[in-house]
Amino acid sequence: MARSLNDPVTMLKGVGPKKAVALNKLGISTVDDLLTDYPFRYDDLAVKDLSEISEQEKVTLKGTVASEPTVIRFGRRRNRLNFRLLVEHQVIMVTFFNQPYLKSKVQLGASLAVYGRYNAKRQSFTGMKIIPVGQQNDFKGVYRASKELKANQVQKLVELAYDQYHDVIRDLVPLSLRNRYRLEPRQQIIHDMHFPTSKKQADLARRSAIFEEFFRFQAGLQMLKKEDRQNQGIAINYDNQKLKQFIGRLPFELTNAQKRVVNEICRNMREPLKMNRLLQGDVGSGKTIVAAIAMYAAVTAGFQTALMAPTEILAQQHAEKLSKLFAPLGINVGLMTGTTVSKVTARREMLKHLANNDLQIVVGTHALIQDDVVFKNLGLVITDEQHRFGVNQRKKLREKGHNPDVLAMTATPIPRTLAITTYGEMDVSIIDELPQGRQPIETTWLRKKQTNDALKFMERQLNDGAQAYVVSPLIEESEMLDLQNAEEVYQKLQDYFNGRFKIGLLHGRLKPDEKEMVMQKFKDHEYDILVSTTVVEVGVDVPNASIMMILDADRFGLAQLHQLRGRVGRGERKSYCFLIADPNSDYGKERMKTMVSTTDGFVIAQRDLELRGPGDVLGTAQAGLPEFKVGDPVADLKILQIAQEEAHRIINEPDFETREENQELIRYLNHHRNQGDNLD
Numbered sequence: 001m002a003r004s005l006n007d008p009v010t011m012l013k014g015v016g017p018k019k020a021v022a023l024n025k026l027g028i029s030t031v032d033d034l035l036t037d038y039p040f041r042y043d044d045l046a047v048k049d050l051s052e053i054s055e056q057e058k059v060t061l062k063g064t065v066a067s068e069p070t071v072i073r074f075g076r077r078r079n080r081l082n083f084r085l086l087v088e089h090q091v092i093m094v095t096f097f098n099q100p101y102l103k104s105k106v107q108l109g110a111s112l113a114v115y116g117r118y119n120a121k122r123q124s125f126t127g128m129k130i131i132p133v134g135q136q137n138d139f140k141g142v143y144r145a146s147k148e149l150k151a152n153q154v155q156k157l158v159e160l161a162y163d164q165y166h167d168v169i170r171d172l173v174p175l176s177l178r179n180r181y182r183l184e185p186r187q188q189i190i191h192d193m194h195f196p197t198s199k200k201q202a203d204l205a206r207r208s209a210i211f212e213e214f215f216r217f218q219a220g221l222q223m224l225k226k227e228d229r230q231n232q233g234i235a236i237n238y239d240n241q242k243l244k245q246f247i248g249r250l251p252f253e254l255t256n257a258q259k260r261v262v263n264e265i266c267r268n269m270r271e272p273l274k275m276n277r278l279l280q281g282d283v284g285s286g287k288t289i290v291a292a293i294a295m296y297a298a299v300t301a302g303f304q305t306a307l308m309a310p311t312e313i314l315a316q317q318h319a320e321k322l323s324k325l326f327a328p329l330g331i332n333v334g335l336m337t338g339t340t341v342s343k344v345t346a347r348r349e350m351l352k353h354l355a356n357n358d359l360q361i362v363v364g365t366h367a368l369i370q371d372d373v374v375f376k377n378l379g380l381v382i383t384d385e386q387h388r389f390g391v392n393q394r395k396k397l398r399e400k401g402h403n404p405d406v407l408a409m410t411a412t413p414i415p416r417t418l419a420i421t422t423y424g425e426m427d428v429s430i431i432d433e434l435p436q437g438r439q440p441i442e443t444t445w446l447r448k449k450q451t452n453d454a455l456k457f458m459e460r461q462l463n464d465g466a467q468a469y470v471v472s473p474l475i476e477e478s479e480m481l482d483l484q485n486a487e488e489v490y491q492k493l494q495d496y497f498n499g500r501f502k503i504g505l506l507h508g509r510l511k512p513d514e515k516e517m518v519m520q521k522f523k524d525h526e527y528d529i530l531v532s533t534t535v536v537e538v539g540v541d542v543p544n545a546s547i548m549m550i551l552d553a554d555r556f557g558l559a560q561l562h563q564l565r566g567r568v569g570r571g572e573r574k575s576y577c578f579l580i581a582d583p584n585s586d587y588g589k590e591r592m593k594t595m596v597s598t599t600d601g602f603v604i605a606q607r608d609l610e611l612r613g614p615g616d617v618l619g620t621a622q623a624g625l626p627e628f629k630v631g632d633p634v635a636d637l638k639i640l641q642i643a644q645e646e647a648h649r650i651i652n653e654p655d656f657e658t659r660e661e662n663q664e665l666i667r668y669l670n671h672h673r674n675q676g677d678n679l680d
């Protein structure tokens with residue numbers, strides 16, 4: 001059988017079952033895995049002149065041993081080996097910690113090369129290793145190791161693999177791409193990553209290695225996407241005339257971004273393919289109206305459409321907005337939430353209408369995905385704040401129809417990195433423009449002792465007819481404490497304002513209809529101030545509210561703060577956000593500063609990603625980021641983007657299958673498909 005990089009490591013002469021098991025524990029099972037197990041850093045063992053060395057640099061020094069080595073023990077297990085080394089007429093004190101056995105290699109008067117860290121001020125040197133004479137390669141990779149396999153054993157195995165397999169390393173990035181981006185051939189990448197002679201050589205190879213790694217991954221995703229799109233979907237032949245009228249009757253003109261996005265969605269809907277589209281837009285960018293247009297399009301083509309929101313308040317609000325839009329057209333909007341479930345007859349009635357297509361538009365919470373909810377003809381499924389649903393919930397809703405078109409909305413801007421890697425199989429539409437006339441929200445970070453300043457400011461605004469949110473400190477661990485906090489804040493504000501303003505209280509312990517009542521009163525301006533726990537976070541729309549005051553703001557994450565702030569700045573009034581916080585960590589201060597410096601959700605999301613890392617940004621409902629060996633999707637975003645664009649372009653070219661330069665890539669994709677590997 002022909003050798004291939006997909007061979008198991010046991011095919012290597014010199015790797016038996018025991019080593020194979022040890023390699024497996026490092027995530028290495030094939031020759032390819034081993035060859036792409038690149039060093040995580042390189043040590044430069046080339047001997048340097050003292051004058052070239054900067055403070056604390058890691059270097060190799062060569063000199064003559066000028067004193068007898070001594071081992072000094074201190075504590076139970078600790079010790080250090082000391083000796084003097086004469087380097088270019090200077091005497092350097094060399095210390096090795098906890099390596100007493102090196103003593104035998106240090107002989108007075110002998111010449112010696114040591115690798116370690118140089119402290120120029122004190123003319124001392126902390127040794128890391130002694131370099132044997134005749135060391136061939138000055139520049140050496142350092143490998144991940146385990147209990148069973150030391151770093152230099154891994155290195156030996158890599159050498160072995162390279163010796164036996166270098167002639168079957170094939171290029172999976174097509175030649176035209178390699179030429180365009182000046183990428184090295186794969187054989188050279190692998191050679192230079194493992195056995196470079198300089199940092200420059202290693203860096204060049206790394207650039208190509210990162211591209212090739214991202215390209216492989218993206219090619220897999222783009223292939224899935226292509227195949228998914230070839231699946232039969234529904235062609236929603238909407239009535240363009242009616243749709244235009246509908247848009248023309250809106251009380252405002254769509255922003256350019258909204259128009260673009262509506263076009264993208266409508267084009268997808270008309271195609272007989274499945275739409276799988278993510279609609280991103282910052283809070284207040286006008287996603288709901290875009291959703292409404294898509295829903296209306298589906299209805300004009302005789303299809304039903306469902307919108308699922310993560311909370312009852314949101315679902316109610318959507319239903320209300322949509323009802324207003326659709327009532328003049330004689331189209332009913334159903335609302336199905338946990339509360340309507342209790343009204344057995346109402347629910348039964350609605351189920352009947354859905355089953356025989358008397359009801360075309362339904363909005364709800366996950367009450368929508370219960371088994372007894374059956375649609376006659378579901379053509380379009382929309383999820384709002386889609387990241388709050390699990391994969392299965394979204395799937396269940398989709399399965400209420402036969403390959404319906406799917407539109408997932410999110411107001412949590414997703415940094416490019418995550419959009420490309422985690423949602424790579426979806427098409428993405430972005431509303432990157434706010435409706436005209438919105439004034440930026442002025443954000444101020446105040447210390448707790450300045451709280452009264454904010455309250456005085458608030459009072460003037462309230463007297464002017466504005467309304468305010470006050471968000472009480474978040475206690476993640478305990479819903480009880482969360483509630484107590486909100487009640488305490490409520491009481492304090494009652495005392496402070498002493499009847500001058502009406503104050504409402506909203507918290508998670510209220511029953512859904514109680515919540516709704518409080519919200520409604522705030523909307524109707526029966527309350528001037530709404531004290532709330534974070535239940536107010538998502539989507540709530542009260543345009544007259546123009547002040548957002550967040551207490552202990554440093555307890556919230558950036559994404560949450562951004563969502564909260566997005567509750568204001570939705571109307572004509574100039575809006576203000578006060579972050580009250582005495583953060584005691586740099587991370588907390590950093591978040592406050594970020595909030596003050598920008599209102600751009602994408603910038604905030606990117607900052608969040610940098611501060612917290614992808615796992616936390618995505619939350620638990622999401623599958624994490626795929627693991628990359630060399631590429632860092634955050635730091636190497638540019639390369640990731642190019643790899644995605646190119647993979648998409650190449651795979652969708654009409655002669656993709658037949659072009660000679662693509663054959664290796666095709667073999668790779670087929671191999672992984674047959675293996676059932678999860679490319680996403």
Ligand code: ADP
Pocket residue numbers: 252253254255258281282283284285286287288289411435436539541543570
């Ligand atoms: P999102 O869902 O993206 O947070 P909404 O759809 O709730 O935003 O829109 C926020 C507010 O802006 C709503 O009151 C909506 O009526 C209004 N709006 C939406 N699009 C426009 C537009 N093009 N021009 C003016 N106002 C708009």
Ligand code: MG
Pocket residue numbers: 287288539
């Ligand atoms: Mg919305």
